[in-house]
Amino acid sequence: MATLLLATLVFGGILLVLVIWFVVMYNGLVALRNMVKNAWAQIDVQLKRRHDLIPNLVETVKGYAAHEKDTLENVTRARAAAVAANGVGEQSQAEQTLSGALGRLMLVVEAYPDLKANQNFLALQEELTSTENKIGFARQAYNDSVMQFNTKIQTVPANIVAGMFQFSAEPFFEVQEAAVREAPKVSFS
């Protein structure tokens, strides 16, 4: 009788420990996933800021370089696509395209010294560059959180819990072109 009681107690104790362990693991996974979501929200904030800067930029450039219509239209179209995209994969793609279009626009602007001296344009350019920097860091933070989360759900103790509650790996904010696949470059000009 005493041994049965002891056995039950031990068994109960082990069960309790297991349950607590599970709970702790689950909470950890939830916390990590929320960190990923939060990091994505940060990128979103910066991306939206960039979207908001672009119409103003296009108008200013149009005033000086009216016959660069193609480049300006590219930018406007890319922006519309980026605003309409949703989901990490689609958004990464759309934002890449938009960055490319903006880069080409900045190259075109080099040929217009009057535009480059315009105060409005300079202010917009500075804001755009600082937003690009922040996007870079936000992307870095997002990828870091994704890496942490993915590692956690794939390593042994936590992957049991992850499998049970359907935690799936999150996608990285990837860049497609090999040339741009590098840590964020901070730029001024």
Place this chain on the structure above:
Amino acid sequence: MWEAIAANRRRSLLLITLMGLILLTFGACLGMFAAVQAGGGQEAVSPDAVLAGGAFGFLAALLLWVALWLTAVFQGDRILLRAAGAREMHGLDDSRLGNVVDEMTIAAQLPQKPKVYLVEDPSPNAFAVGRKPENAAVAVTSGLLRLLNRDELQGVVAHEIAHIHNLDVRFMTMAAVLVAGVELMSRSVLRGFAYGGAGRRTGGSRKEGGVPLLAIVVVFAIVAPVAVRLLYLACSRWREYLADACAARFTRYPDGLASALEKISVDTSSLGSEKTSGALAPLYIINPLEKLSLAGLFATHPPTQNRILILRGMGGRAGYVDYEAALRKVEGQKLRLAALEAAARADQSVEARGPSAKPEPREKAIERSQKVNDLLDRFANYLILPCACGVRIKVPPDLKRDEITCSRCDRVHVIPHAKQVQEAIAGVAALGQVAASGKTGEAKAGSLEYERREEGWEAFRCECGQTIQLGPDFPLDHTVCVACNRRIDLKARRERNDSETVVNASS
């Protein structure tokens, strides 16, 4: 990174408990000693009284701890900032410092951007306060802002934000409180002995054997403050290394922080400036009071040389594993940082980025743009006439006039032409008519000449209208017009008088 924080938390709890035990034990001993003294010696006093004294001492120490801690918690930040003379900076939204703090907030995933304070101090330094990341502040000196470029500033701000992120301020405040408490008690004990000890001893209690307890108390009074201070300093050094590792990870550019540390450590503009109080010293990025000496056990920060060596030795990578590897190389195996190891286990090696491009100053950009435009215009055969007011008039090749007015100062410039040799005798008056008249028959037969007026680039028109450019180093004494193939002799610059030119014979 949160695993590092969790590891930190466990270790901090352990250390705080240890230091707290030292404080409370000291208090108990003091209480017991006081009870023994009051009761007239170790034999005469009852054990209950001793115990009561011990308990009283324990409680008194505990009360002291709580009082100091409450002050630190509720007023600590404000006291520190005011002691440093920091002023909050508002409206930083698009300045360099504001942007850098924004970027590091994003990289560290802090819930809220810390407040930014400025300290008017020519010596470069920075510190962070804030027990919770939600309500933190970063302070930099004006000397720092002047000294560092953007990458270096980013490294320093990242280091400070790492302190906030790792909850270092909370831990160091608690530890500092404990150190203060122990030192206070020790000082009062020793002072008490210095003033009253002689008197006490004559009372004969010495013979009655308060000695062992006295000895314990004295030993405590001397050793305890040293012990807690060494512990405190060791913790401070570990946390600095961890903050350096985080800064490298957040900025992805450890060389930035490394070169900032190099610049700050050689700056001798303030050796112990009055503004830096002793209490604040450990929170700064480089302890201003320890710049010259004090390496080893009594330093709040690891030696700056080591920090720089580690950061520069990360081999183009920026992850925690890379920092740990570099740390091993510099410090050897004896230094173990649990938090860093935890972070390294959860992390991968990441590549560092390159340095940022330097911003081109506005004047340079305008100058460059002008040079490029001039070059293009010259290729397109524009004739450039410098006006005395600074404007460079660009005359298009098909403009048929001889004179042009400056748009800014309204001076009239005559467009220089190559002169016909025969007509030179007629003097200045003929200057304008030769080219404009278009006497093609005669003109083609003769040769032309042109007198150089300046040292640098010069342009003039041939009779056929073609613009001819002469560079400053043009070696020959003649040139040929590309449009009509006429030879034009070049006369060197000489004094302007009305003497006639030399007639050149040529065909």
